[in-house]
Amino acid sequence: MKKSVSLLAVILFSLAALGQEAVVLINRSDSLFKVKKYAEALELYDKVIPTLEPEKVKESVYYAAMAALNTGKNEVAIAYFDKAIIAKTSDASLKFELADCNQYKALVYSRLKDYANSMAFYEKAIELAPTKAGTLYYSTAIAAFNLNNFEKAVEYFGKSYEAGVKPEDAIVNQAVAYQRLKNDSMYKQTLVTGFEKFPANKSISSKLAAIYFSEGNNLYKSGVNILNATIKKVNEKKLKTEDAEYKSEIAKVNEIYSKATEVLKKSLELDATNPNTQKLIDACKPVK
Numbered sequence: 001m002k003k004s005v006s007l008l009a010v011i012l013f014s015l016a017a018l019g020q021e022a023v024v025l026i027n028r029s030d031s032l033f034k035v036k037k038y039a040e041a042l043e044l045y046d047k048v049i050p051t052l053e054p055e056k057v058k059e060s061v062y063y064a065a066m067a068a069l070n071t072g073k074n075e076v077a078i079a080y081f082d083k084a085i086i087a088k089t090s091d092a093s094l095k096f097e098l099a100d101c102n103q104y105k106a107l108v109y110s111r112l113k114d115y116a117n118s119m120a121f122y123e124k125a126i127e128l129a130p131t132k133a134g135t136l137y138y139s140t141a142i143a144a145f146n147l148n149n150f151e152k153a154v155e156y157f158g159k160s161y162e163a164g165v166k167p168e169d170a171i172v173n174q175a176v177a178y179q180r181l182k183n184d185s186m187y188k189q190t191l192v193t194g195f196e197k198f199p200a201n202k203s204i205s206s207k208l209a210a211i212y213f214s215e216g217n218n219l220y221k222s223g224v225n226i227l228n229a230t231i232k233k234v235n236e237k238k239l240k241t242e243d244a245e246y247k248s249e250i251a252k253v254n255e256i257y258s259k260a261t262e263v264l265k266k267s268l269e270l271d272a273t274n275p276n277t278q279k280l281i282d283a284c285k286p287v288k
Helices: 002-034 038-051 060-070 074-090 098-111 115-128 134-146 150-163 167-180 184-197 202-235 244-270 275-283
Strands: none
Touching (some): 002 060, 038 074, 060 074, 060 098, 202 244
């Protein structure tokens, strides 16, 4: 009987010692994390966290997740963030935030090119901390864009621009998202707004120049079509150059050419590198 009691005491003492050692190691891991020795901290976390009850590592699982995030251990980071979310959900007094867990988890999924999960967790982070959402809008928009969810991309790039978070990049990308949606009017309007705000941005100016060139070219072509039809009538003896109809049609052509020239000059001001712009302006000389 005494031997059994003694054996039990030894076992209990051993377990207590192991438990105390684990607590020491978890504290050491936390200390390593706080001085940004992430790799060393994570190595210890991986060894000690499984040996302790969840109640004793509620803060540490978040540190472990961040250590994994900072060392590129993406799948490990996700697993620890899941544990951290469970811990925070059951204990609101913990020092880390649920919104941060979801934000960083979204970042990890973005690294893994899992944009569906990335966008979902960014949106969850925005929902949990709407007052801090400004910094998240751009990342959410990028995830949406990579999913070809251009409606969401337009929404979040717009919010990023309004929040002043990467506003220059945000408005350029919002314009491109509108283009992908084949919304030509909003594509142009967004670029116009972007150019007014960021006139030195070459991406905006070149895209807007291309729009003006296309508009000017279309106007020129419509003028040419009217002119050719009118000349054809003259050649077929159906119309004379002194006729009112002829003069009216030529006046239409010149009016169209004038509008085309005005638009093409806008294109030339924005991008002087396109040699065809000046050629088209020259071709829009008034018809006599």
